[in-house]
Amino acid sequence: MKEKNTGRVAEVSLGATTAEGGTRTTTIVVGGDTALPFHHFEGEVPHRPVVAMEVQDIVPSWPEHLGKYFRDVWDKPGEWARKGVDVYGADLIYLKLDGIDPEGANRSAADAVAVVKEVLQAVGVPLIVVGCGNTEKDNEVMEAVAEAAAGEKLLLGNAEQDNYRTLTAACLGNGHSIIARSPLDINICKQLNILITEMNMPGNRIVIDPSIGGLGYGIEYAYSIMERSRIGALQGDKMLSMPILCTVGYECWRAKEANSPEEEVPEWGTQETRAIMWEATAASAMLQTGAHILLMRHPQAVALTRKAIDRLMQPNNY
Amino acid sequence: MLIIGERINGMFNDIKKAIQEKDPRPVQEWARRQEEGGARAVDLNVGPAVPDKVDAMKWLVQVAQEVTDLPLCLDSTNYTAIEEGLKLCKRPAIINSTNAEREKVERAFPMAVKYGARLIGLTMDKKGIPKDSDTRLAFAMELVAAADEFGLSMEDLFIDPLILPANVAQDHAPEVLKTLQQIKMLASPAPKTVLGLSNVSQGCYDRSLLNRTFLAMGAACGLDAVIADANDEALVEVSAATEILLNQKVYCDSYVKMFKTQ
Numbered sequence: 019m020k021e022k023n024t025g026r027v028a029e030v031s032l033g034a035t036t037a038e039g040g041t042r043t044t045t046i047v048v049g050g051d052t053a054l055p056f057h058h059f060e061g062e063v064p065h066r067p068v069v070a071m072e073v074q075d076i077v078p079s080w081p082e083h084l085g086k087y088f089r090d091v092w093d094k095p096g097e098w099a100r101k102g103v104d105v106y107g108a109d110l111i112y113l114k115l116d117g118i119d120p121e122g123a124n125r126s127a128a129d130a131v132a133v134v135k136e137v138l139q140a141v142g143v144p145l146i147v148v149g150c151g152n153t154e155k156d157n158e159v160m161e162a163v164a165e166a167a168a169g170e171k172l173l174l175g176n177a178e179q180d181n182y183r184t185l186t187a188a189c190l191g192n193g194h195s196i197i198a199r200s201p202l203d204i205n206i207c208k209q210l211n212i213l214i215t216e217m218n219m220p221g222n223r224i225v226i227d228p229s230i231g232g233l234g235y236g237i238e239y240a241y242s243i244m245e246r247s248r249i250g251a252l253q254g255d256k257m258l259s260m261p262i263l264c265t266v267g268y269e270c271w272r273a274k275e276a277n278s279p280e281e282e283v284p285e286w287g288t289q290e291t292r293a294i295m296w297e298a299t300a301a302s303a304m305l306q307t308g309a310h311i312l313l314m315r316h317p318q319a320v321a322l323t324r325k326a327i328d329r330l331m332q333p334n335n336y
Numbered sequence: 337m338l339i340i341g342e343r344i345n346g347m348f349n350d351i352k353k354a355i356q357e358k359d360p361r362p363v364q365e366w367a368r369r370q371e372e373g374g375a376r377a378v379d380l381n382v383g384p385a386v387p388d389k390v391d392a393m394k395w396l397v398q399v400a401q402e403v404t405d406l407p408l409c410l411d412s413t414n415y416t417a418i419e420e421g422l423k424l425c426k427r428p429a430i431i432n433s434t435n436a437e438r439e440k441v442e443r444a445f446p447m448a449v450k451y452g453a454r455l456i457g458l459t460m461d462k463k464g465i466p467k468d469s470d471t472r473l474a475f476a477m478e479l480v481a482a483a484d485e486f487g488l489s490m491e492d493l494f495i496d497p498l499i500l501p502a503n504v505a506q507d508h509a510p511e512v513l514k515t516l517q518q519i520k521m522l523a524s525p526a527p528k529t530v531l532g533l534s535n536v537s538q539g540c541y542d543r544s545l546l547n548r549t550f551l552a553m554g555a556a557c558g559l560d561a562v563i564a565d566a567n568d569e570a571l572v573e574v575s576a577a578t579e580i581l582l583n584q585k586v587y588c589d590s591y592v593k594m595f596k597t598q
Binding site: 204205206209212246247250255256257258 | 585586587588589590593594598
């Protein structure tokens with residue numbers, strides 16, 4: 019029996035062209051689904067899920083199996099982003115401002131703004147920018163970033179239940195969308211969407227980050243939360259009907275399965291292949307349960323995932 | 337839980353006077369207040385206000401629609417009044433009601449289909465309200481068969497197993513609860529269920545307590561909608577809580593507020 023749904027996932031549009039007040043050459047719309055993921059036979063899946071590749075404002079301490087693809091550019095965020103888009107086919111860029119962390123390089127808001135501008139100049143795709151995780155510093159920096167990139171329709175994060183007001187206000191005032199991040203908890207996820215919406219942020223400018231667990235590290239919790247969220251959206255729950263972003267690359271590349279060398283665990287097979295499969299498999303699971311934006315790192319995992327998306331987007335009506 | 341606000345009824349003096357004098361203010365004020373309270377449909381009943389039910393129903397529909405986008409529940413025993421009202425409704429309405437008498441069934445079901453309206457069907461015939469659950473259920477089955485016969489989608493049929501006041505017919509409440517459970521097994525997808533909730537406490541002490549308790553008990557048995565006092569805050573809160581406890585809505589700290597505003 020086919021399900022009849024009354025609700026739909028909100029459509030969030032990212033990036034603004036010159037005509038729309040920004041400088042992007044391509045824009046992206048995610049969401050709009052009126053069925054469970056890829057159930058083309060039960061409703062519409064109007065926009066394909068997208069892959070965002072990660073760029074940082076500071077040289078990352080990534081393992082060799084990532085380093086060899088990015089080492090030539092990872093001290094130049096603009097070029098790094100360009101390589102992601104031009105060479106590896108990223109749909110958009112996820113810029114992580116780890117360099118502003120007061121317990122790390124402690125770079126200033128002005129430094130962060132310069133990096134954002136550099137990346138905006140280097141690529142024409144939409145941009146996601148997230149802070150380092152230090153609440154106070156993130157608020158200061160993200161306010162400056164929001165203002166400096168006003169009109170670009172960025173996706174800025176992360177708003178959390180205890181810290182959403184400053185970022186929401188910054189996004190509202192400068193035309194950006196916001197990432198609402200909850201700690202693998204659907205109740206907090208919904209409540210945070212309500213809180214942000216109560217500040218007059220429209221539902222179609224919010225993206226959910228449910229804080230997924232990586233493959234082997236609680237991905238099934240994320241899977242069921244996202245499934246419930248999609249079912250809620252399809253039943254008309256507006257506070258669960260935002261598109262979903264999954265930080266797949268971040269989670270997978272801190273797993274021992276991606277990092278343990280062959281000498282240590284010969285029975286696990288070639289390390290790089292294993293790491294690629296770890297990331298691609300996690301991405302595939304997240305697609306199946308309703309991810310709209312995937313944050314990824316390894317070029318081959320990205321390629322595999324894009325191929326999977328191509329096939330999942332083929333109509334299966336009957 | 338769908339709350340259909342009961343307050344725009346000619347049995348209340350302010351509404352009666354408003355209908356007689358064609359003063360839209362009390363009607364519109366109650367439409368707004370009920371929506372704010374948590375109603376997601378508004379019952380319109382001319383009651384004993386004026387002899388010309390048709391003209392009064394048309395007026396109520398027009399006046400209510402000026403201030404609310406909620407579905408209107410046209411409540412009358414006069415089908416001409418309901419049909420003339422339906423013609424004016426901008427959005428799909430609810431017909432309140434038919435019973436299981438063939439003559440009424442033949443009038444009400446085709447009318448619901450024609451105007452894309454939902455229909456409330458009472459589990460009784462001209463002999464009155466049955467005493468037990470089995471007889472109520474037999475009438476419910478007739479209503480389900482009629483939906484099938486006339487092409488009304490099962491989700492658009494609301495079966496009302498009819499509750500009587502606790503102080504005069506105490507034995508009815510358990511029968512009604514049993515009926516609610518069984519109605520859900522009559523078809524797949526199942527028909528919806530509704531109760532004229534305030535009737536359970538008519539003439540009783542602490543009406544709100546009886547109303548909201550029966551609402552919770554009904555919800556557990558498959559009750560989907562109530563025609564009730566949408567401005568009884570405790571009752572609306574209980575409605576919100578039932579949706580959480582029956583796993584119909586995902587919990588969040590603002591669940592009561594969400595119930596009232598979504």
